[in-house]
Amino acid sequence: MKITGAEAIIKCLEEQGVDLIFGYPGGAVLPLYDALYGSNITHILPCHEQAATHAADGYARASGKVGVVFATSGPGATNTVTGIANAYMDSVPMVVFTGQVALSLLGKDSFQEVDITGITMPITKHNYIVKDAQRLPNIIREAFNIARSGRPGPVLIDVPKDIQTTLLDYEPVSVATGYESCNIYSKTCMDEDELKANINQAARLLSEANSPVIYAGGGVIISRAYEELKAFAEKLKIPVVSSLMGLGGFPANHPLFLGLVGMHGSRYANYTVSNSDVLIAIGARFSDRVISNVQRFAPNAKIIHIDIDPAEIGKNIRVDVPINGDVKTILKELLDMVPEKAFNGWNKQVQQWREQYRLKTDFGPGRVKPQYIVQKIYELTQGFGIVTTEVGQNQIWAAQYFNYAEPRSFISSGGLGTMGYGLPAAIGAQLARPDRRVINVAGDGSFKMNSNELATAVKYKLPIVEVILNNHALGMVRQWQRLFYQGRFSHTTLGVDTDFVKLAQAHGAEALRITRNEEVEDALRHALSITDRPTLIECDIDNDEKAYPMVAPGAGIDEIIDE
CATH class of the missing domain: 3.40.50.1220 (TPP-binding domain)
Incomplete structure (x- = not known):
C-alpha cells in the first residue's frame, strides 16, 4: 500500500508491539504527530525532551521492552542527548526518532538544524539519517533489532521532514521480538x-x-x-x-x-x-x-x-x-x-x-535519618515496590537499605550518574508497571533539575511517591569535600531556598514535610494510600549525613571508611 513516511513510522511501531511512546512535538515532526493523531499508541507528553528519554529509559528497565521517544529537530534533538548517553552507559534498549529539516536544507545552517547523528554517534549502538523514504520501514525494523539484541542500547533515527511526507510502498511484516544472544551487532x-x-x-x-x-x-x-x-x-x-x-x-x-x-x-x-x-x-x-x-x-x-x-x-x-x-x-x-x-x-x-560488620539498622527517635526512611519504604511495600533514584547519597542509601527481591525493581543511573534522572524514570516505570507502587528516592539538588516533571505525573494521575532527602546541599559532593578537601565546601551548600511542599502543591500534587523519625511511617502510609496523583514527602535531614561505608578513590576495596 502507498502511505507517507510518517504513517510508515506509526505502522512499524505497531508491528513492533509498541503501545506507549514519550515525546514532545515541534515543527520538524508535525507530519509524524499528525500520523499519530487517532492512533492506538498512547503518547506521554513530558515537560522537556530530556525527561522524555529518561521516562522511556525507566519504562524499558521496568518492563523489559524497548523505550520509544519522539523529538523535533535542533534543540529538541539535542535535549535528548543526556538521556541517550544514560541509556547507552546502562545498556537500556531505546529507539529515538528525531525530526530533521528537509533534505534540500541539510548542511545550510537552516532554522533548527543540527547534525544529531554526528552528535550521538559515540553514545548510540547505531544511528541513521533517512535519505530514501523507501528504506524507512526496514531501517525502523533493523533499529529495534539492534536496540534489543546482544548488549541492548539506544538507536537514533533522524527523519527529514520531507521524508515524513513522501509516499512509499509499505508491506507489513511479522516481527519476532524475543531476546537474541549473539548476532552481527x-x-x-x-x-x-x-x-x-x-x-x-x-x-x-x-x-x-x-x-x-x-x-x-x-x-x-x-x-x-x-x-x-x-x-x-x-x-x-x-x-x-x-x-x-x-x-x-x-x-x-x-x-x-x-x-x-x-x-x-x-x-x-x-x-x-x-x-x-x-x-x-x-x-x-x-x-x-x-x-x-x-x-x-x-x-x-x-x-x-x-x-x-x-x-x-x-x-x-x-x-x-x-x-x-x-x-x-x-x-x-x-x-x-x-x-x-x-x-x-x-x-x-x-x-x-x-x-x-552489619549495616546499622536500629534508628531511634530524633531527627529524620535517610537510612530509616528507605528501611520503612521497604517494610511498607513488603519489598514489592519499584524504587527509582536520583544520583548521589540518596542513590546509595536506596541501594543499601531496600532489599530488592525482584528483577527490574531498582532503577537508577549507574554509568553516567545523571542528576534529574529519577523522577522522569519513575514516570516511565509507573506506566510500565501499574501493578507496583513506584517510589523515587531523591536529593534536593537532583530534584531541582527535573522538578517540573511533577506536572507530568499529575497530568497522567500517576501515584508516584517522591521522597526528597533534603540536606540543603549537594550531599555526595559535600561528603567528598569533607573527606578529601579539608571541608572546603565550594558551592555545594544550597541552603533553604525552595519550599518543595508549596512547589508540589502548585503542580497539583499531594505534599508534606517531615523532620523526625517518629513521623516517617505515618507520612509513607499516607502517601501510599493515595492512588490518583503523586505525593511529595520532603524529609529534612542533616547536611553532614554521610553515605557509608566508602572506599577512597584509588584505594583497595578492603580499605574502608565508615563511621
Whole structure:
C-alpha cells in the first residue's frame, strides 16, 4: 500500500508491539504527530525532551521492552542527548526518532538544524539519517533489532521532514521480538571450540575453589538469568555480591547475598571479594566504582568473566577465563557441569564478617535519618515496590537499605550518574508497571533539575511517591569535600531556598514535610494510600549525613571508611 513516511513510522511501531511512546512535538515532526493523531499508541507528553528519554529509559528497565521517544529537530534533538548517553552507559534498549529539516536544507545552517547523528554517534549502538523514504520501514525494523539484541542500547533515527511526507510502498511484516544472544551487532563471538574449552575450564576452577565468589551485574537482569543464577549459587554455595545495576538480579533476602561491592559496598562484601580464590563475574563490566585500585582487586583470585559484549572482557581488569556469550545460556551449561557442594569454612568466614560488620539498622527517635526512611519504604511495600533514584547519597542509601527481591525493581543511573534522572524514570516505570507502587528516592539538588516533571505525573494521575532527602546541599559532593578537601565546601551548600511542599502543591500534587523519625511511617502510609496523583514527602535531614561505608578513590576495596 502507498502511505507517507510518517504513517510508515506509526505502522512499524505497531508491528513492533509498541503501545506507549514519550515525546514532545515541534515543527520538524508535525507530519509524524499528525500520523499519530487517532492512533492506538498512547503518547506521554513530558515537560522537556530530556525527561522524555529518561521516562522511556525507566519504562524499558521496568518492563523489559524497548523505550520509544519522539523529538523535533535542533534543540529538541539535542535535549535528548543526556538521556541517550544514560541509556547507552546502562545498556537500556531505546529507539529515538528525531525530526530533521528537509533534505534540500541539510548542511545550510537552516532554522533548527543540527547534525544529531554526528552528535550521538559515540553514545548510540547505531544511528541513521533517512535519505530514501523507501528504506524507512526496514531501517525502523533493523533499529529495534539492534536496540534489543546482544548488549541492548539506544538507536537514533533522524527523519527529514520531507521524508515524513513522501509516499512509499509499505508491506507489513511479522516481527519476532524475543531476546537474541549473539548476532552481527555484538561485534564478534568466540570460536565454538574456544568457548567450550573456556566453559570447561571455568567449571573446573569453580569445582576446585576453596573461597569462590559471584560478582553479578546488570547483564543478569537483561538476559533474564535470575533463576539460573540463584540455582547456580545454591548448588555451589557461593556467596553473591552485586554491582549497582545488578540489584534485584539475585534476591536480597537470600542467605548467600552480600549486597553491593566496591566504593559503597558493605565491608563484608568487599572482604569476601578481596579474600576469594575464584571470582566469577556474570554480566558485569568491572566499573571503576567496583574495582577501585586494579592491582588490589581480588588479588589472589582467578577471574572468570561471562559477558555478551566481547569488548568488556579484559577491558578494565585481567581475566583468566573469558567467556563471551549470553549469560543465561552459559549459566545453564555451567549448572549442568559443576558438582553440588556443601557449606564449608569459607561460608562460615563470610557469615562471621556479615555479622561483625552489619549495616546499622536500629534508628531511634530524633531527627529524620535517610537510612530509616528507605528501611520503612521497604517494610511498607513488603519489598514489592519499584524504587527509582536520583544520583548521589540518596542513590546509595536506596541501594543499601531496600532489599530488592525482584528483577527490574531498582532503577537508577549507574554509568553516567545523571542528576534529574529519577523522577522522569519513575514516570516511565509507573506506566510500565501499574501493578507496583513506584517510589523515587531523591536529593534536593537532583530534584531541582527535573522538578517540573511533577506536572507530568499529575497530568497522567500517576501515584508516584517522591521522597526528597533534603540536606540543603549537594550531599555526595559535600561528603567528598569533607573527606578529601579539608571541608572546603565550594558551592555545594544550597541552603533553604525552595519550599518543595508549596512547589508540589502548585503542580497539583499531594505534599508534606517531615523532620523526625517518629513521623516517617505515618507520612509513607499516607502517601501510599493515595492512588490518583503523586505525593511529595520532603524529609529534612542533616547536611553532614554521610553515605557509608566508602572506599577512597584509588584505594583497595578492603580499605574502608565508615563511621
